[in-house]
Amino acid sequence: MNRKDLSLFLRVLIVLAAFIGVVFLTVFLPLYGNDVRKVLSEVAYMYWPTLIFIWISAIPVYAALWMGWKVCGEIRRDNSFCEENAARLRAISVFAVADVCFYVAGGIALLMMNLLHPGILLLGGAIVFIGIALAVVFAVLSYLTEKASLLKKENDLTV
Numbered sequence: 001m002n003r004k005d006l007s008l009f010l011r012v013l014i015v016l017a018a019f020i021g022v023v024f025l026t027v028f029l030p031l032y033g034n035d036v037r038k039v040l041s042e043v044a045y046m047y048w049p050t051l052i053f054i055w056i057s058a059i060p061v062y063a064a065l066w067m068g069w070k071v072c073g074e075i076r077r078d079n080s081f082c083e084e085n086a087a088r089l090r091a092i093s094v095f096a097v098a099d100v101c102f103y104v105a106g107g108i109a110l111l112m113m114n115l116l117h118p119g120i121l122l123l124g125g126a127i128v129f130i131g132i133a134l135a136v137v138f139a140v141l142s143y144l145t146e147k148a149s150l151l152k153k154e155n156d157l158t159v
Helices: 003-039 041-076 083-112 118-158
Strands: none
Touching: 003 041, 041 083, 083 118
16 A cells, blocks of 8 residues: 555545544434433433533544644655654644543542443543553654654765
């Protein structure tokens, strides 16, 4: 697979992920929330706060997708190992950590209100685990990209 095909493939995946996220956030989640609100009327007041919380938590995800889009542009220009991509990958790692912190704070808030259902705890734990794993992966990728960028610069100077 050449760099242009790889860039196109990655961009298609980014667009697909963004589209699925928008459908989930604007269609599925509100419909599911309405069903829960009807069945569990004692927590119906949490519908809008929960929906807004999840919408806010999507902001770092879409920011990371945007950074990924920019990385794909550098891959297309055959400039994969550059300082800009290292900074973008580092930013994606920071976005993942920010999302994890946001979910931990939300879990603590639910615990303090005595609303932390075991299912919510498991889902939140999975989100935190995945977020930390992604933060580590992108931090390592950032480090390796930065090192490769430095090696590329040295190599360009010697040739």
